[in-house]
Amino acid sequence: MTTQTEFQPQATDASTTAFAVLYAEVQQFYARHMHQLDRGEADAWAAGFAEDASFSVPTLPEPVVGRSGLATAVRRSAAALAEAGEQHRHWPGVFDVVPQPDGSVVVHSYTTVFASPLGGDSRVHRVCTCTDVLVRDEGGRLLIQDRKVGRDDLR
Amino acid sequence: MTTQTEFQPQATDASTTAFAVLYAEVQQFYARHMHQLDRGEADAWAAGFAEDASFSVPTLPEPVVGRSGLATAVRRSAAALAEAGEQHRHWPGVFDVVPQPDGSVVVHSYTTVFASPLGGDSRVHRVCTCTDVLVRDEGGRLLIQDRKVGRDDLR
Amino acid sequence: MTTQTEFQPQATDASTTAFAVLYAEVQQFYARHMHQLDRGEADAWAAGFAEDASFSVPTLPEPVVGRSGLATAVRRSAAALAEAGEQHRHWPGVFDVVPQPDGSVVVHSYTTVFASPLGGDSRVHRVCTCTDVLVRDEGGRLLIQDRKVGRDDLR
Numbered sequence: 001m002t003t004q005t006e007f008q009p010q011a012t013d014a015s016t017t018a019f020a021v022l023y024a025e026v027q028q029f030y031a032r033h034m035h036q037l038d039r040g041e042a043d044a045w046a047a048g049f050a051e052d053a054s055f056s057v058p059t060l061p062e063p064v065v066g067r068s069g070l071a072t073a074v075r076r077s078a079a080a081l082a083e084a085g086e087q088h089r090h091w092p093g094v095f096d097v098v099p100q101p102d103g104s105v106v107v108h109s110y111t112t113v114f115a116s117p118l119g120g121d122s123r124v125h126r127v128c129t130c131t132d133v134l135v136r137d138e139g140g141r142l143l144i145q146d147r148k149v150g151r152d153d154l155r
Numbered sequence: 156m157t158t159q160t161e162f163q164p165q166a167t168d169a170s171t172t173a174f175a176v177l178y179a180e181v182q183q184f185y186a187r188h189m190h191q192l193d194r195g196e197a198d199a200w201a202a203g204f205a206e207d208a209s210f211s212v213p214t215l216p217e218p219v220v221g222r223s224g225l226a227t228a229v230r231r232s233a234a235a236l237a238e239a240g241e242q243h244r245h246w247p248g249v250f251d252v253v254p255q256p257d258g259s260v261v262v263h264s265y266t267t268v269f270a271s272p273l274g275g276d277s278r279v280h281r282v283c284t285c286t287d288v289l290v291r292d293e294g295g296r297l298l299i300q301d302r303k304v305g306r307d308d309l310r
Numbered sequence: 311m312t313t314q315t316e317f318q319p320q321a322t323d324a325s326t327t328a329f330a331v332l333y334a335e336v337q338q339f340y341a342r343h344m345h346q347l348d349r350g351e352a353d354a355w356a357a358g359f360a361e362d363a364s365f366s367v368p369t370l371p372e373p374v375v376g377r378s379g380l381a382t383a384v385r386r387s388a389a390a391l392a393e394a395g396e397q398h399r400h401w402p403g404v405f406d407v408v409p410q411p412d413g414s415v416v417v418h419s420y421t422t423v424f425a426s427p428l429g430g431d432s433r434v435h436r437v438c439t440c441t442d443v444l445v446r447d448e449g450g451r452l453l454i455q456d457r458k459v460g461r462d463d464l465r
Contacts, residue, residue: 023179030404035406089462095182121434122434151271154273155242171331172331249344249403250341252338282426306426308397308426
């Protein structure tokens with residue numbers, strides 16, 4: 001018997017529950033990942049990628065490949081931001097999560113970067129698209145195998 | 156027996172699981188929907204509405220009714236943006252999801268529209284509120300039956 | 311037997327389901343909470359805090375303690391915004407949700423505040439970090455026990 005305020009489960013079978021579990025896991029993964037980036041935790045951030053991950057952005061002629069190169073790039077950015085007295089926040093969202101038959105997960109998302117100079121006005125710095133292929137390590141944790149970033153101001 | 160690092164399930168009964176399943180489904184629905192809008196995929200986007208859906212915005216004297224009129228409006232916007240060399244991103248979020256006794260779902264959310272001119276600075280274009288009534292088609296997929304958009308700069 | 315389009319549940323045990331349930335609950339909690347704030351519903355918003363909650367921000371020398379003081383602060387802000395003809399939207403996100411062994415939940419998130427003057431251009435007003443300790447009331451509802459807000463422009 002239902003009442004006015006009782007919510008009736010609908011279509012909560014193994015498949016919809018599995019998708020919800022994955023969706024939460026993906027959001028948590030990106031949240032931790034971006035907090036690490038914005039705190040300049042280069043190695044922790046790079047550990048979210050597969051060892052041989054590929055990361056491509058429109059401002060580089062070739063993808064960056066591997067955790068070590070990724071960590072180096074983040075250390076360089078963090079130092080430049082500290083010198084400039086500016087805090088960046090990478091805000092991921094609008095996650096279109098597409099599980100693949102092989103167990104990997106394709107995630108289409110947007111990332112907005114907000115910038116705040118010390119004592120100044122915060123602003124939108126960049127609006128980006130991000131298409132990731134996520135895989136799992138032996139322990140079942142998500143890892144980024146491939147990332148392709150697009151910038152809305154550079155088409 | 157629990158350890159320091161083990162998370163104990165709490166209140167994970169049929170009702171809380173059903174809400175989590177719905178919450179993930181709603182987020183995935185809006186993500187796909189807005190990606191389609193920003194890519195100018197007018198028909199795919201309009202297919203997210205019920206056939207007789209009503210869409211009201213403060214800048215139109217009457218609601219737009221039906222998928223065909225909605226798709227036409229998106230095609231017109233996409234052409235105008237392409238001509239202006241500007242990319243828009245509709246970013247939905249802050250979802251207050253309220254399941255209704257009749258099986259429909261009311262979703263109160265915000266949508267920020269970011270704009271990026273080619274070669275220029277990205278910016279906040281609009282901040283909107285969005286109240287949707289979602290229903291399900293025969294296959295169980297979510298559809299927008301009614302959408303009411305508000306703009307924070309036009310009260 | 312799987313098909314190309316069938317998603318295989320992976321790792322959907324009690325613990326991952328419980329995390330997904332919590333993650334959805336946390337997002338719903340923050341969404342409702344921020345909608346209440348932006349509508350100036352001071353008492354409803356303050357009811358999301360524990361009776362003896364502590365709220366610290368960099369612009370106050372001491373934390374605000376207790377629901378009554380929190381509600382008063384929101385009423386004052388709402389009146390000032392109405393007088394200025396400006397609508398603020400508090401947008402929480404990038405939730406790093408960390409369940410604690412004692413049943414409380416630590417949530418690290420970002421909050422961007424968008425501002426829209428009536429008839430003017432919307433903009434980013436503030437970019438903040440927010441670390442909350444969430445607990446549960448006797449009915450199992452989430453409550454904020456402790457909130458620490460940081461502002462990216464004030465370090």
